[in-house]
Amino acid sequence: MRVLVIEDDQETAAFLKRALKESGHVAEYAADGQAGLHLARINAYDVLIVDRMLPKCDGLGVIKALRSEEIRTPALILSALGEVDDRVKGLRAGGDDYLTKPYAFSELLARIEVLARRTSPEEGSTRLVVGDLVLDRLSHKVTRAGEAIMLQPREFRLLEYLMKHAGQVVTRTMLLENVWDYHFDPQTNVIDVHISRLRSKIDKSFGDPLLHTVRGAGYTIRDSAH
Amino acid sequence: MTALTKLFRTTTFRLSLTYLALFSVAAIVAIAYIYWNTTVLLSRQLNQTIDAELKGLAEQYRAGGLDQLVRIVAERSRTPGNSLYLVADKDGKQLAGNLSAVSPQLWDSLGPVEFFYSRPAPGGVERRLAFANVFRLPGGYRLIVGRDIEDRRELSRLIRSTMLWGLGVMALVGIGGGYWVSRRLLARIDNLSATTRTIMAGDLSGRLPVSGSGDELDRLSQSLNLMLSRIEQLMAGLREVSDNIAHDLKTPLNRLRNRVEEALREPYDESVYRETLERTIEEADGLIKTFNALLSIARLEAGAAGDNRDRLDLSALVSDVAELYEPVAEERGITLKAQAEGPIAVRGDRQLLGQAITNLIDNALKYGAPQAQGGNGWAPEVDIRAEVHDGTAEIIVADRGPGVPESERERVLGRFVRLEESRSEPGSGLGLSLVAAVARLHGGALRLEDNEPGLRVVLSLPLEGDALVNGTAPELSTGAELRPT
Numbered sequence: 001m002r003v004l005v006i007e008d009d010q011e012t013a014a015f016l017k018r019a020l021k022e023s024g025h026v027a028e029y030a031a032d033g034q035a036g037l038h039l040a041r042i043n044a045y046d047v048l049i050v051d052r053m054l055p056k057c058d059g060l061g062v063i064k065a066l067r068s069e070e071i072r073t074p075a076l077i078l079s080a081l082g083e084v085d086d087r088v089k090g091l092r093a094g095g096d097d098y099l100t101k102p103y104a105f106s107e108l109l110a111r112i113e114v115l116a117r118r119t120s121p122e123e124g125s126t127r128l129v130v131g132d133l134v135l136d137r138l139s140h141k142v143t144r145a146g147e148a149i150m151l152q153p154r155e156f157r158l159l160e161y162l163m164k165h166a167g168q169v170v171t172r173t174m175l176l177e178n179v180w181d182y183h184f185d186p187q188t189n190v191i192d193v194h195i196s197r198l199r200s201k202i203d204k205s206f207g208d209p210l211l212h213t214v215r216g217a218g219y220t221i222r223d224s225a226h
Numbered sequence: 227m228t229a230l231t232k233l234f235r236t237t238t239f240r241l242s243l244t245y246l247a248l249f250s251v252a253a254i255v256a257i258a259y260i261y262w263n264t265t266v267l268l269s270r271q272l273n274q275t276i277d278a279e280l281k282g283l284a285e286q287y288r289a290g291g292l293d294q295l296v297r298i299v300a301e302r303s304r305t306p307g308n309s310l311y312l313v314a315d316k317d318g319k320q321l322a323g324n325l326s327a328v329s330p331q332l333w334d335s336l337g338p339v340e341f342f343y344s345r346p347a348p349g350g351v352e353r354r355l356a357f358a359n360v361f362r363l364p365g366g367y368r369l370i371v372g373r374d375i376e377d378r379r380e381l382s383r384l385i386r387s388t389m390l391w392g393l394g395v396m397a398l399v400g401i402g403g404g405y406w407v408s409r410r411l412l413a414r415i416d417n418l419s420a421t422t423r424t425i426m427a428g429d430l431s432g433r434l435p436v437s438g439s440g441d442e443l444d445r446l447s448q449s450l451n452l453m454l455s456r457i458e459q460l461m462a463g464l465r466e467v468s469d470n471i472a473h474d475l476k477t478p479l480n481r482l483r484n485r486v487e488e489a490l491r492e493p494y495d496e497s498v499y500r501e502t503l504e505r506t507i508e509e510a511d512g513l514i515k516t517f518n519a520l521l522s523i524a525r526l527e528a529g530a531a532g533d534n535r536d537r538l539d540l541s542a543l544v545s546d547v548a549e550l551y552e553p554v555a556e557e558r559g560i561t562l563k564a565q566a567e568g569p570i571a572v573r574g575d576r577q578l579l580g581q582a583i584t585n586l587i588d589n590a591l592k593y594g595a596p597q598a599q600g601g602n603g604w605a606p607e608v609d610i611r612a613e614v615h616d617g618t619a620e621i622i623v624a625d626r627g628p629g630v631p632e633s634e635r636e637r638v639l640g641r642f643v644r645l646e647e648s649r650s651e652p653g654s655g656l657g658l659s660l661v662a663a664v665a666r667l668h669g670g671a672l673r674l675e676d677n678e679p680g681l682r683v684v685l686s687l688p689l690e691g692d693a694l695v696n697g698t699a700p701e702l703s704t705g706a707e708l709r710p711t
Contacts, residue, residue: 012324083522084575084577104507160622180550182550182580182582184581184584186584188592189587190551193557194550194553196553197553
C-alpha cells in the first residue's frame with residue numbers, strides 16, 4: 001500500500017514512515033499543505049494521512065482542494081481537536097476518517113488499511129462469506145457450515161462490519177463508531193464483552209475459530225484455512 | 227474629555243435636546259396657526275363692517291345729498307369710539323369727520339388700506355394704525371370710513387412677545403432639566419463604571435450597587451451582578467481545575483517517570499524492559515483519557531460544544547446504551563433493567579448525551595453492587611429508566627449499592643472527587659462531572675437521590691417543544707443508524 005503522510009512535525013512523520021514500512025507499506029512524506037497537495041496530485045496513493053494543522057495550507061484545505069479536482073484518494077485526518085464538532089467538520093471537508101491525537105499506531109494502521117480497501121468490489125455484495133460462515137445482508141440470516149445462527153440485531157451488525165473487513169484488523173474504537181455510532185470512549189471495555197458473546201455464537205460449537213483477537217490492536221475475522 | 231463635554235455627550239442630554247427642539251417647533255406652529263387665523267377673521271369682520279357703513283352712508287348721500295352726508299358724518303364723528311370718518315372735497319379739504327391730514331396715497335387707493343394717522347392724546351399727538359376704505363362720490367368728493375386698529379396691533383405684538391418669551395423659558399427649562407437629569411444619570415453610570423473597573427482590577431467579589439428602585443439601571447446592575455457571580459464561579463472552577471490537574475495528572479506522570487527511571491537503572495533485561503514499556507503505554511493511555519475528559523468538561527462548561535444538537539428520542543438512546551452495557555452487567559452478575567417507553571423528544575447532542583448515559587451506567591455497574599461483606603440483602607441490580615416527569619424528560623439510573631451520603635452528594639459532582647470507598651475501582655473521578663456539565667449545557671440538571679438503599683441518579687432535560695409521548699414526531703431520529711462505511 002502506498003501512503004502519503006502530510007505532517008509538519010518531523011519526528012511524528014519519521015515515526016509514521018518507519019512504522020508503516022515495518023507493516024509492509026510504502027510511505028512518502030510532505031512537510032506542509034502545499035507540498036502534500038502537489039504530491040497527491042501527481043502520484044497515485046492508496047491512502048492519505050493528513051494532519052489537520054499544517055503550514056501553508058491546512059489539512060482540511062488540502063482535502064477540499066483534492067476533492068474539488070475529483071481526486072478521491074481516501075484520506076484520514078489526524079487532529080488534536082477531538083470534539084464531535086471537529087470530527088463533523090473534518091468529514092464534511094471530504095475526509096473519510098478522523099483520528100484524534102494522541103493515538104496508538106495500531107489504531108491508525110487498522111483504519112488506513114480499512115480505508116484503502118473500501119473501494120473493493122465486495123463492498124456492495126449482499127452475501128458476505130468467510131470460510132464456512134455466510135452472512136446474508138438482505139434476509140439478515142447467518143449460517144455456519146449450513147447451520148443457522150440466531151443473532152440479535154446488534155450482533156448481526158457487529159458481525160456484518162467484521163465480515164465486510166474480513167482479513168483486516170478492526171479496532172474497538174472502530175467498532176464503537178461504526179456499529180454503535182458512538183464517538184466517545186466508554187470507561188469499560190464494553191466491546192470485548194460483545195465480541196465474546198458473538199464469538200460464543202459463531203465459533204464455539206464449530207471447529208476452527210474465525211474471530212480472532214489481535215493483541216494490542218483489536219479483532220479480525222478470517223478463514224484460518226487460507 | 228471634560229466633565230461638561232462628557233455630560234453633553236450623554237444620551238439623556240441629547241434626548242432632552244431633541245425633545246426640546248421638537249416641542250418648540252410644535253408650539254411655534256400651533257401659536258402661529260392660531261395667530262394667523264385670528265388675524266384673518268378679524269380683518270374680514272372689520273372689512274365687512276366698514277363696507278356696510280360705507281353702503282349706508284352712500285345711501286344717505288343719494289337720499290339727502292352732500293349736506294345730509296356731512297351732517298350724519300359729523301354727528302357720528304362726535305360719538306366716542308374707534309370709528310374714523312372723513313368727508314372731503316376734491317382738493318382734500320375736510321368737510322366733516324374725525325380724520326384729518328390723510329396721505330394722498332390713501333386718497334387715491336381703490337380698496338381697503340392700512341395706514342397711520344395722528345390723534346391728539348394727552349401730552350401731544352400719537353400715531354396710530356388704522357384701517358379704512360374710500361368711497362368716491364360724484365364731483366370728486368370722497369368719503370372715508372375706517373377703524374382704529376392700534377389695539378389689535380398691540381395684541382399681535384403681545385402674542386408675539388409672549389411666544390418668544392415662552393419659547394425662551396421652555397428652552398431654558400428644557401436644557402436645564404436635561405442637564406440635571408443627565409447629571410444624575412451620569413453620576414450613577416460613573417459609579418457603575420468605577421465599580422466595574424475595581425472588579426476588573428481583580429476584586430471579583432465586588433458587586434454593582436443596586437438602588438432598590440427597580441428602574442432600568444437597577445435591572446442592568448442586577449443582570450451584571452448575576453454575570454459576575456457566574457464569572458466568579460467559572461474562575462473558581464478554573465482554579466480548582468488547575469489544582470486538580472497539578473495533583474491528578476502530575477501524580478501518574480511522576481509514577482510513570484519513576485518506573486522508567488527504575489527500569490533504566492537495572493541491568494538490561496528484555497522482559498523487564500518490555501513490561502515496563504507496556505505499563506508505560508497503559509499509564510499514558512490512562513493519562514490521555516483523563517486529559518480528554520478534562521478538556522471535554524472544560525469545553526462543555528464554557529458552552530463551546532454541542533453545536534450538533536438535534537431532535538432525538540431519549541428513550542431510544544437510553545435503550546441503546548443499556549443494550550451496549552447489558553453483556554457487561556451480565557458478566558459482573560448484575561441485573562440491568564432498562565425501561566424506556568417513548569418516544570421522548572429532546573433537543574440534544576447524541577454523542578454527549580450518549581456519553582452521559584454511558585458514564586451513569588458505568589458508575590452504577592462499578593460502584594452499585596451491594597458490598598460482599600455486610601451486604602444490604604438486595605440482589606445486585608441496576609435500573610435504568612427514561613420517562614417524562616412533571617414536563618421534563620428524566621433519565622434515572624438507580625443501583626442497590628452503598629449509595630452516597632447526603633452530605634457528599636454535592637461534592638461528588640466536582641472534578642476528580644472520589645469517595646474513599648470507591649478508590650479500589652479504576653476511575654478518574656471525572657465521570658459525574660462530565661454528566662453534570664452535559665446536563666447544564668442542555669439546560670437540564672443532575673441530582674443524586676437515595677434509592678433506599680442505593681444511589682439514584684436523575685438527569686433531567688427539558689422536553690423538546692410539542693414532543694410528548696404520542697409519537698407525533700416522525701422526524702425523530704432513533705439514534706443509532708449504521709453509517710455507510
